[in-house]
Each structure stands twice: as C-alpha cells, then as structure tokens.
Amino acid sequence: MDVFRNLFLACSQSRWLRDRATRYAFVRRAVCRFMPGETADDALAAALALQQRSIGTVFTHLGENITDPGEADSVASHYLQVLDQIREMHLNTEVSVKLTQLGLDLSPELCYGNLDRVVTHAGSESLVWIDMEASNYVDVTLELARRARTAHPNVGVCIQAYLYRTAADLEKLIAMGMAVRLVKGAYKEPANVAFPHKADVDENYFALARKLVSEPARRAGVRAGLATHDLKLIRRIIDYAEAQSLSKSAFEFQMLYGIQREEQYRLAHEGWKSVVLIAYGSYWFPWYMRRLAERPANAWFVLRNLFAT
Numbered sequence: 001m002d003v004f005r006n007l008f009l010a011c012s013q014s015r016w017l018r019d020r021a022t023r024y025a026f027v028r029r030a031v032c033r034f035m036p037g038e039t040a041d042d043a044l045a046a047a048l049a050l051q052q053r054s055i056g057t058v059f060t061h062l063g064e065n066i067t068d069p070g071e072a073d074s075v076a077s078h079y080l081q082v083l084d085q086i087r088e089m090h091l092n093t094e095v096s097v098k099l100t101q102l103g104l105d106l107s108p109e110l111c112y113g114n115l116d117r118v119v120t121h122a123g124s125e126s127l128v129w130i131d132m133e134a135s136n137y138v139d140v141t142l143e144l145a146r147r148a149r150t151a152h153p154n155v156g157v158c159i160q161a162y163l164y165r166t167a168a169d170l171e172k173l174i175a176m177g178m179a180v181r182l183v184k185g186a187y188k189e190p191a192n193v194a195f196p197h198k199a200d201v202d203e204n205y206f207a208l209a210r211k212l213v214s215e216p217a218r219r220a221g222v223r224a225g226l227a228t229h230d231l232k233l234i235r236r237i238i239d240y241a242e243a244q245s246l247s248k249s250a251f252e253f254q255m256l257y258g259i260q261r262e263e264q265y266r267l268a269h270e271g272w273k274s275v276v277l278i279a280y281g282s283y284w285f286p287w288y289m290r291r292l293a294e295r296p297a298n299a300w301f302v303l304r305n306l307f308a309t
C-alpha cells in the first residue's frame with residue numbers, strides 16, 4: 001500500500017501530469033465524488049443541503065504554491081466574495097485557506113497581508129482556518145497563524161499527527177487559546193520528521209486529541225476540530241469523551257466532502273458537532289492525488305469512469 005501511497009504523492013507534485021490528466025473527462029468524472037463542482041455556487045448549494053442535516057461546512061478554494069502576487073491577491077478577493085455570499089445565505093460555513101495560495105512562496109509579508117484581509121472580512125463570528133502543508137512550511141505557517149491570532153480572535157490552524165514535533169507545537173497553541181484542527185497529515189514526509197508507521201500516527205493522533213479536549217485546553221478557550229474519517233479512532237474519541245463526561249459540544253468532528261458520508265450524518269443525528277470541508281475550484285489535481293494516496297482503492301473509481309459511457 002505504501003508503494004501506491006508514494007506513487008500518488010509523487011503524482012501530486014507533477015506539473016506534467018496535472019496539465020494532461022485534468023483534460024480527460026473520465027478523470028474529471030472521478031473527482032466529482034469528492035467535490036460538488038468547480039464553482040463557489042456548487043459549494044454553496046452543497047453547504048445548504050448539509051445545513052439541512054445539521055452539518056456545518058468549511059470551504060476551501062483549491063490551489064497552492066502560487067507564484068504571481070496578482071493571483072494571490074485574487075484568491076484573497078475570492079474569499080471575501082464567498083464570505084459575503086455565505087452571510088447572505090445565512091449558512092453555517094467557514095473558510096480554510098492555504099498560505100502558499102495566498103503568496104507564501106513569494107513573501108511571508110505579502111501572504112500575511114492577504115490572510116489579514118480574509119480574517120478581517122470574516123469578522124469575529126466566522127473563524128478562518130489555516131491549512132497545514134508540507135513540513136518545510138510548518139514553522140512559517142505557525143508563525144503567521146500566531147501573528148493573525150494575536151491580531152484577531154477568529155483564527156484557527158491545522159496540525160498534523162504524523163509529525164514528531166506536533167506535541168510540542170500543540171502545547172504552545174493551547175497556551176494561546178488558538179482554535180486547532182487535528183489531522184493525520186497528507187504529504188510525503190521523511191522518517192526523520194514524521195512517524196513512518198501508520199499505527200504510530202494513529203496513536204499519536206489519539207494522544208493529541210486527548211490534549212486538545214483536556215480541561216486546560218477548554219479553559220484556555222481552544223476550539224477543537226478533530227478531522228478524521230477513521231471510524232475506530234472516532235469510536236475511541238467518543239468513548240473517551242463519554243468517560244470524561246465531556247459535553248457533545250466540547251469539540252467537533254470534521255471530514256471531507258464525499259468521504260464517510262453516513263458517518264457524518266450519524267454523528268450529527270446523535271448530537272455531535274459534525275463539520276464537512278468542501279473543496280471546489282479548477283486546480284484540483286494535486287489535492288485529488290492526495291485523496292487517492294489516502295486510499296489507493298479510490299483509483300478504481302477513476303478506472304470505472306474510464307469505461308463508463
């Protein structure tokens with residue numbers, strides 16, 4: 001399975017493949033499983049349907065590693081526009097941004113300016129999540145997230161359980177009352193920075209999740225987003241929460257659009273906070289390859305679509 005994971009992660013970084021694969025209708029049909037569509041209107045319609053099932057949403061406009069300042073500025077402007085549409089439609093929807101899409105590779109200062117525009121426009125009622133990208137971006141991402149959080153109350157950041165450093169990072173984020181989304185991690189990382197074995201990542205996730213919902217974290221005002229589709233882990237977290245008599249609103253489960261849909265509905269139905277991240281946009285290839293890497297069996301959907309009429 002590691003062979004396939006590595007293969008899809010390598011594909012996610014190939015510009016050559018991205019330029020070609022996205023032209024094929026069967027690849028485009030396969031990606032629909034994880035995306036309601038390429039436009040903000042598609043995402044808004046999906047959010048409305050999920051809201052009717054008591055499920056909150058987070059939007060992310062796909063794109064990363066932008067190298068043109070004008071493009072980074074347009075991405076920020078796009079988020080401002082979407083935030084207005086979310087407000088007009090009274091949706092329980094937040095946004096999640098990638099710093100490399102806001103110009104991080106060009107300059108952290110330019111990126112911070114774009115981030116600040118989005119966070120300011122979102123207003124104190126709506127949190128802006130910051131995605132975590134590959135390990136070489138972790139320091140600068142946390143630095144800009146802390147800077148934004150010092151200036152605004154409505155900022156949260158993603159951390160990855162596969163990194164050895166994350167336990168120490170989490171302590172600091174808890175101390176400042178930052179909202180945190182905990183994930184396992186989606187990038188190809190070497191063994192000197194990340195646990196190479198899945199069982200260790202899962203155990204670390206559970207240990208970090210316990211810290212994130214602990215009494216000191218709740219006292220500091222931390223909002224805890226536990227982002228995973230791992231049913232065994234979700235069961236362990238619920239058992240732990242019940243044993244600790246935590247209220248069902250003490251944390252939230254977050255999943256990706258189209259993955260473990262029944263579980264998303266079940267959690268919401270049982271009164272747990274359930275949130276779905278909806279990705280949309282035309283730059284979906286690297287993101288989709290990371291979804292295939294998480295579950296290589298998803299590649300069958302691509303092949304099935306090749307033969308579908």
Ligand SMILES: Cc1cc2nc3c(=O)[nH]c(=O)nc-3n(C[C@H](O)[C@H](O)[C@H](O)COP(=O)(O)OP(=O)(O)OC[C@H]3O[C@@H](n4cnc5c(N)ncnc54)[C@H](O)[C@@H]3O)c2cc1C
Pocket residue numbers: 130131132133158160183184185186187227228229230231254255256259260276277290291292294295298
């Ligand atoms: C809301 C949200 C935000 C995220 N943000 C980031 C981020 O900012 N940075 C980052 O590095 N990663 C991010 N991720 C991805 C994350 O790091 C994992 O790669 C991804 O969630 C898969 O791990 P898992 O916890 O679901 O567990 P896994 O052990 O990988 O999966 C558990 C089970 O879930 C199902 N499943 C998992 N993934 C898929 C899939 N793609 N297709 C079909 N079934 C699947 C399978 O049944 C699998 O057995 C995010 C994930 C979510 C849910």
